[in-house]
Every structure is written in C-alpha cells, then in structure tokens.
Amino acid sequence: GNRWAHGGMAAVLVDIASGIAIALQMEEDGRKAIDGTIELKVNFLRKVYEGDMTATATVVHLGKRLAVTDVDVTNKGELCAKAVATFMLSRSKTLTPEAAKE
Numbered sequence: 001g002n003r004w005a006h007g008g009m010a011a012v013l014v015d016i017a018s019g020i021a022i023a024l025q026m027e028e029d030g031r032k033a034i035d036g037t038i039e040l041k042v043n044f045l046r047k048v049y050e051g052d053m054t055a056t057a058t059v060v061h062l063g064k065r066l067a068v069t070d071v072d073v074t075n076k077g078e079l080c081a082k083a084v085a086t087f088m089l090s091r092s093k094t095l096t097p098e099a100a101k102e
Contacts, residue, residue: 007048007081010080013055014073016059017056019087031090032102043081044080048075052075053073053074056071063089067087071084076083
C-alpha cells in the first residue's frame with residue numbers, strides 16, 4: 001500500500017528548491033552568498049506519500065538583504081503543499097572568509 005512520508009521531507013525540499021532558485025537569480029546579478037533560511041512556512045494540503053516529490057520554487061522578492069520564494073510541492077502529480085521561504089542574503093557581492101564571519 002501507500003506509505004505516508006514525514007512532512008519534514010517536503011519542508012527540506014522547499015528549503016533546497018528555494019536556495020537553488022535564489023542562487024540562480026543572484027548569480028545573474030553577480031552576487032553569490034546566501035547567509036541562510038530565516039523563515040520557512042509550509043501549508044500541507046493533502047497527505048504526502050513516499051515516492052517522487054517535486055518542489056518548484058519561484059523567487060517573488062530579491063532584495064539587498066532578503067529573498068522570498070513561493071513554492072509548490074507536488075506528489076504523485078497532485079499539489080500537496082504550498083510554502084513560502086525567506087532567506088537572509090550576504091551584504092557582500094561574493095562570499096569571502098571575511099564576509100562569512102559577519
């Protein structure tokens with residue numbers, strides 16, 4: 001039968017997809033450093049089952065210090081979660097050892 005997957009698996013996918021989407025957009029602007037996730041909100045719409053899950057992230061805001069994504073998570077072809085993630089961006093254009101200490 002179908003086994004449920006822990007909702008945390010979907011949350012991890014949201015975080016990863018968001019980070020990749022932001023990094024790709026930042027690369028176009030010549031910036032490279034994301035300091036980290038500062039907020040992650042996931043609304044589960046239906047059960048998540050083991051197997052293929054897909055997270056599709058869209059960057060809805062890319063500022064100097066914050067980036068926000070809107071994310072859809074699908075499982076077995078159905079929308080199972082909607083999420084919003086907020087990331088802190090580095091003040092420097094590139095990640096240097098000095099910038100990492102800030």
